[in-house]
Amino acid sequence: MQYDVVVIGSGPGGYVGAIRCAQLGLKTAVIEKYKTFGGTCLNVGCIPSKALLDSSEHFHNAAHTFQTHGINLKDLKVDMPQMIARKNDVVAQNTAGIQYLFKKNKIDSFEGVGSFVDKNTIKITKDGKSETITAKNVIIASGSKPTALPFLPIDKKRIITSTEALNITEVPKQMIVIGGGVIGLELGSVYARLGTKVSVIEFMPSIIGTMDAGLGKELQRVLKKSLGMEFFMGHKVTGATTKGKKVTVTATNAKGEEVSFEADYCIVAVGRTAYTEGLGLENIGIKTEERGNKIPVNDHLETTVPGVYAIGDVVKGAMLAHKAEDEGIYVAERIAGQKPHINYNLIPGVVYTWPEVASVGYTEEQLKEQGVQYKAGSFPFKASGRAKASMDTDGFVKVLADAKTDEILGVHMIGPRAADMIAEAVVAMEFRASAEDIARICHAHPTYTEALKEAAMAATENRAIHI
Numbered sequence: 001m002q003y004d005v006v007v008i009g010s011g012p013g014g015y016v017g018a019i020r021c022a023q024l025g026l027k028t029a030v031i032e033k034y035k036t037f038g039g040t041c042l043n044v045g046c047i048p049s050k051a052l053l054d055s056s057e058h059f060h061n062a063a064h065t066f067q068t069h070g071i072n073l074k075d076l077k078v079d080m081p082q083m084i085a086r087k088n089d090v091v092a093q094n095t096a097g098i099q100y101l102f103k104k105n106k107i108d109s110f111e112g113v114g115s116f117v118d119k120n121t122i123k124i125t126k127d128g129k130s131e132t133i134t135a136k137n138v139i140i141a142s143g144s145k146p147t148a149l150p151f152l153p154i155d156k157k158r159i160i161t162s163t164e165a166l167n168i169t170e171v172p173k174q175m176i177v178i179g180g181g182v183i184g185l186e187l188g189s190v191y192a193r194l195g196t197k198v199s200v201i202e203f204m205p206s207i208i209g210t211m212d213a214g215l216g217k218e219l220q221r222v223l224k225k226s227l228g229m230e231f232f233m234g235h236k237v238t239g240a241t242t243k244g245k246k247v248t249v250t251a252t253n254a255k256g257e258e259v260s261f262e263a264d265y266c267i268v269a270v271g272r273t274a275y276t277e278g279l280g281l282e283n284i285g286i287k288t289e290e291r292g293n294k295i296p297v298n299d300h301l302e303t304t305v306p307g308v309y310a311i312g313d314v315v316k317g318a319m320l321a322h323k324a325e326d327e328g329i330y331v332a333e334r335i336a337g338q339k340p341h342i343n344y345n346l347i348p349g350v351v352y353t354w355p356e357v358a359s360v361g362y363t364e365e366q367l368k369e370q371g372v373q374y375k376a377g378s379f380p381f382k383a384s385g386r387a388k389a390s391m392d393t394d395g396f397v398k399v400l401a402d403a404k405t406d407e408i409l410g411v412h413m414i415g416p417r418a419a420d421m422i423a424e425a426v427v428a429m430e431f432r433a434s435a436e437d438i439a440r441i442c443h444a445h446p447t448y449t450e451a452l453k454e455a456a457m458a459a460t461e462n463r464a465i466h467i
């Protein structure tokens with residue numbers, strides 16, 4: 001079969017790219033090595049982790065805040081197998097949705113491992129049998145896998161990755177999370193909310209280190225206060241051993257002393273590495289980068305081989321589903337002869353802890369480093385009427401704007417529903433709004449979004465009203 005486009009991988013990059021190709025009239029096929037579509041995001045990433053975050057948040061609220069609301073529950077219990085079953089159902093609904101969309105858009109799908117024979121011929125192998133298809137263009141969307149530490153073998157039973165952490169059918173007493181990044185903190189909070197004693201071991205001095213420094217500081221404070229999570233910063237993990245149902249992790253602390261931690265499970269969440277195994281890149285002369293194994297691409301996401309593109313986690317940039325999706329659309333439109341554009345500075349980053357953390361644009365640290373003259377305005381949720389009503393008063397919104405032009409350069413927030421609220425900042429920044437623009441736009445009352453308006457007012461002549 002001859003296709004205009006063959007996409008390898010059906011994650012958010014691959015499936016969205018394939019649908020856009022089909023919408024543009026290109027004969028399209030997708031190859032996926034797993035039985036279900038949707039890649040990491042739908043099967044073992046964004047969707048199942050959010051399902052468990054929602055379930056565990058309900059439990060935590062029922063156990064800790066319902067009484068204050070005047071709601072008394074008796075015999076509150078966690079039914080872990082049911083929680084996991086609901087999560088699996090959410091995943092199944094989403095992956096089935098992709099199957100429906102492929103059918104609707106007349107996209108052919110193949111189950112098996114796709115590998116290059118040459119730049120236009122792809123071999124699909126499944127259970128020892130193979131077939132080949134040809135394509136004018138190929139989009140590699142093969143994603144990523146959890147990074148392993150060479151001195152810390154993952155046994156998938158007690159020393160686990162995020163994938164196994166989504167399927168624990170008991171509430172562990174103690175859990176160690178290696179890595180204070182997004183994935184570690186989200187999964188750590190799931191279990192901490194259910195009653196597990198969670199200890200986060202992080203090499204760097206702060207958690208979520210790539211985000212604006214104020215966010216990590218506040219998140220660490222709140223997770224400690226509300227969930228009893230412990231943080232061991234500046235600790236270099238040196239190894240882990242298991243004995244029966246226990247795991248012991250050893251580390252060197254900031255003073256150079258050897259320390260050890262014991263728990264029922266240890267989640268290794270130290271990042272993700274681009275996944276290129278089995279693609280046969282050597283057959284078309286593509287060499288991956290030494291650091292992170294990423295496939296090198298130019299500004300148009302084309303590899304060194306004309307007609308072969310790569311998108312999502314397997315290329316440079318943030319490892320995020322929405323970045324992969326936008327790149328899928330970008331490449332489809334390039335192939336169809338259009339001139340699309342992605343603004344990489346405006347890809348929002350979100351941590352789905354509670355409070356949620358969300359960020360877009362430059363951090364204060366980046367602006368200082370670049371010598372940009374900026375002004376900052378903050379507004380705390382403790383001064384928000386909406387936040388008081390829902391008892392979600394931790395956190396703040398910070399707006400950074402150019403000192404001369406008032407153009408918004410970055411927005412950083414930690415607080416209730418920050419994941420949804422950041423969209424307003426992204427839209428404003430895409431249209432190059434000033435802080436004054438946000439300050440003068442009417443925001444519904446009472447909403448959490450008023451905090452963004454107030455932070456913008458604080459950034460322009462320090463005129464926030466409610467603080």
Ligand code: FAD
Binds near residue numbers: 040112142312320323
């Ligand atoms: P993937 O989703 O990894 O998909 C790649 C697909 O390619 C896979 O299905 C794989 O089987 C297939 N494949 C690989 N090689 C071949 C081959 N040779 N032949 C056939 N098929 C092949 N991001 C967010 O934006 N928001 C979140 O809330 C979020 N939460 C996350 C939570 C967790 C626990 C994890 C692990 C990740 C999370 N992410 C989140 C990251 C997000 O999942 C990834 O950024 C996203 O899935 C990348 O999409 P992709 O299309 O590049 O690759």
